[in-house]
Amino acid sequence: MKRIKTSATGGKDQTPNDFFSRVYETTMLIPYGRITSYGAIARYLGSGRSARMVGWALNASHTRSELIPAHRVVNRNGLLTGKHHFGNSSTMQQLLENEGLIVDDDRVVNFREKFWDPSRELKQILVSGKK
DNA sequence: ATTCTGACAGCAA
DNA sequence: TTTGCTGCCAGAA
Numbered sequence: 001m002k003r004i005k006t007s008a009t010g011g012k013d014q015t016p017n018d019f020f021s022r023v024y025e026t027t028m029l030i031p032y033g034r035i036t037s038y039g040a041i042a043r044y045l046g047s048g049r050s051a052r053m054v055g056w057a058l059n060a061s062h063t064r065s066e067l068i069p070a071h072r073v074v075n076r077n078g079l080l081t082g083k084h085h086f087g088n089s090s091t092m093q094q095l096l097e098n099e100g101l102i103v104d105d106d107r108v109v110n111f112r113e114k115f116w117d118p119s120r121e122l123k124q125i126l127v128s129g130k131k
Numbered sequence: 132a133t134t135c136t137g138a139c140a141g142c143a144a
Numbered sequence: 145t146t147t148g149c150t151g152c153c154a155g156a157a
Contacts, residue, residue: 037139038140039139042152050153050154056138058138073138085138
């Protein structure tokens with residue numbers, strides 16, 4: 001029984017349907033100028049209590065060739081908790097302000113106004129039949 | 132294999 | 145109200 005030994009890939013990548021990839025896909029669906037929270041994404045993916053994993057995934061989003069708008073993901077308070085992961089601690093804020101969001105003291109002021117909940121916004125898509 | 136860590140969130144004091 | 149502890153679960157060491 002010689003299983004095919006999957007180390008052919010070098011021992012990395014693969015797993016296109018794992019939690020991480022779903023986080024990336026969801027994140028890329030966030031419209032320009034809108035934001036969401038880690039918990040919202042986690043809930044949308046089915047694991048409402050895995051918000052930390054969402055952040056963990058975004059942490060590795062750098063390795064992806066696709067540009068993932070991780071700056072559009074903040075915590076439930078609208079706080080830019082991950083700003084320190086954009087090289088410059090002011091990069092995240094600049095990106096958000098560049099999209100019309102108002103950031104003050106590391107917090108998105110118009111958070112509720114610009115909040116985009118995937119489990120709510122994408123619900124219609126799921127119902128439409130398009131997977 | 133086991134232990135530690137983490138870009139969160141919820142709940143108890 | 146703010147502060148602190150706990151649960152979550154997947155990687156990295």
